[in-house]
Structure formats: structure tokens, C-alpha cells
Amino acid sequence: ADWQSRHAYSDIRYEFAEGIAKITIARPQKRNAFRPETVKELIDAFHRAHHDNEIGAIILAGEGPDAFCSGGDQTVRGAEGYIDEGGTPHLNVLDLQMQIRRLPKPVVAMVAGYAIGGGHVLHLVCDLSIAADNARFGQTGPRVGSFDAGLGAGLLARTIGMKKAKEIWLLCRQYDAQQALAMGLVNTVVPLARLEEETVQWCREMLQLSPMALRMIKAGFNADTDGLAGIQELAGNATGLFYQTAEGQEGRNAWLERRPPDFAKYRKRP
Ligand code: 2NE
Numbered sequence: 045a046d047w048q049s050r051h052a053y054s055d056i057r058y059e060f061a062e063g064i065a066k067i068t069i070a071r072p073q074k075r076n077a078f079r080p081e082t083v084k085e086l087i088d089a090f091h092r093a094h095h096d097n098e099i100g101a102i103i104l105a106g107e108g109p110d111a112f113c114s115g116g117d118q119t120v121r122g123a124e125g126y127i128d129e130g131g132t133p134h135l136n137v138l139d140l141q142m143q144i145r146r147l148p149k150p151v152v153a154m155v156a157g158y159a160i161g162g163g164h165v166l167h168l169v170c171d172l173s174i175a176a177d178n179a180r181f182g183q184t185g186p187r188v189g190s191f192d193a194g195l196g197a198g199l200l201a202r203t204i205g206m207k208k209a210k211e212i213w214l215l216c217r218q219y220d221a222q223q224a225l226a227m228g229l230v231n232t233v234v235p236l237a238r239l240e241e242e243t244v245q246w247c248r249e250m251l252q253l254s255p256m257a258l259r260m261i262k263a264g265f266n267a268d269t270d271g272l273a274g275i276q277e278l279a280g281n282a283t284g285l286f287y288q289t290a291e292g293q294e295g296r297n298a299w300l301e302r303r304p305p306d307f308a309k310y311r312k313r314p
Pocket of ligand 1 (some may be wrong): 053073074075077114115116117118135137158160161162163183184188190191192
């Protein structure tokens, strides 16, 4: 794809081509570990992609062949969390995880190299994961004094099953791309040289499909895991569809015209 930069950031790149946004964590010297500023920029970029009518699918990637993301930047981890340049501690990647789930467009993780720790959870929360043959997956929390007992645990268990999810967290091993494929942690594995081509092809296929149907089915997949907030997402989409009906518009019109609404003409569907 012919990527064009759409906004300049310091820690990430935000590019666009063919209705696809590509968001790339660009700290390869740290295996694309994120610091609070990185996450702040990612949240901003995902917000742009969310609200851009031209964009129908989003790729999340890491710069270079060595890593998708190695999680929180341990060099800025202070006594109270990951410290931003102003000295304030954060765990703002949890907001990013939920943002990806609530975003009503498919998000595809394009994984070359390591997806480790909080970086592993980032690929997990994406709707699809395309892995290069050099990809390696794992959690390190219990080794480095951290854990993600939210989506990092529960969504992992729902994705690959409870026993395997517990193994990943309780032993902190690494798994190669074929092992990840076998446990249903990624959708496909391709040679590193073909990673972007394959990922873009998956996005192109989704761009041929109904955006509303994709939006509804994504919300449906996430609804039970996200509880009432997940149902709210699904319900908000239903309200959006209802607004587009004559029946929904009759209520608005009646109010604007200062008359009682006439809903009698609408079918009481079985
Ligand atoms: C990712 C991994 C396995 C890569 O190993 P390797 O051997 O390919 O590279 P190396 O030499 O370890 O790393 C290259 C450079 O990147 C830095 C390293 O310190 C090294 O820097 P230099 O020595 O060249 O200056 N680097 C790598 N990962 C980093 C990180 N996370 N923070 C800061 N610098 C990093 C290997 O590097 C590794 O195991 N990395 C650590 C993975 C990790 O434990 N991440 C944190 C998990 S906790 C978390 O992410 C989290 C959470 O649990 C809950 C909420 C939010 C976040």
C-alpha cells in the first residue's frame, strides 16, 4: 500500500492508504516498548481513525522486524507506575485496550518479532492478529513484578482456553508463531517478507463487507466480556440504526412539530 502520513507524532507513526489506517509504535531501539507518551499518542491516533469516515480498518504494528511491542518501558517505571515526562505515574495502556475494543471498526495486529508483556495484551485485544514467522509471544509480568489481571487474563482465557492462558501467565515462557497459531492466539502465520502484504489483504477483504454489519458483530463479540459497557456499545449501535427508521424519526418529528407522536402506523412486528 502507498502509505501517506496523516499526523506527526514522536513515538508512533500514523499513516493512511486505501481506507486503512496504519498505526505503528516506533521505538525499535526499545523493542517498541511504550512509555506514557507513546500510549497517549496511540490513544490520539486511534481516536482519529475512529472518527475518520474514510477509514474502515486499522492496523496496529511495531516498527522493524524485531518487535511488535515489548510492553511497558521498564526504564520509566517508577515507584508508582510508568512516569511521564511531567513526573506523573500512569497505567494508561488499560484505557487504550478498552478503546481498541470499543472502536467500531476492525483492528488488526500485524506482529513481527516480539509481542511480550503489555505488548502481548495489545495484540490480544485487537480483533485479528497476523503473525510473521519470526513472531514470539509471551507474558513476563510475574517475572518483572507486574500483572494484567483484566483483559490480559480474562480475554486470554476466552481466546485460547483457561489452561493455556494460565500456563502463559504462571510460567512466563515464550511461544513461537506456530505454537501461537495452534492455540488460536493468532489468525495466520506468514513469512516476515509477506507480513504487510497479507495484513493489508485481510483489511481489503473486510473493506468489501458491510461496515454496519462488521460494527454490530464486533460489538456482539465483545458484549459479554465487557459486561454492561459492552452491552451499551451494542445498544448504542442499535439506537443508531433505529434513528435511521421512519418510526424513530416520527418521535423526533412529533416533538419538533409540537404534536403527539403517531406510532399507530408502525407494525408491531412478531
Ligand atoms: C522483548 C525481549 C524478549 C527482546 O529480547 P532481545 O534479546 O531481542 O532484545 P534486548 O537486548 O533484550 O532488548 C533490546 C533493547 O530494548 C530494550 C532493552 O533494554 C535493550 O536496550 P539496550 O540494552 O540495547 O539499551 N528493551 C526491551 N524491552 C524493553 C522494555 N519493556 N522496556 C524498556 N526497554 C526495553 C526483551 O527485551 C524483554 O524481555 N523485554 C522486557 C519485556 C517486559 O518484561 N515488558 C514489561 C512487561 S509488564 C507490562 O508490559 C505491563 C503490564 O504487565 C501491565 C500493565 C502495563 C504494562
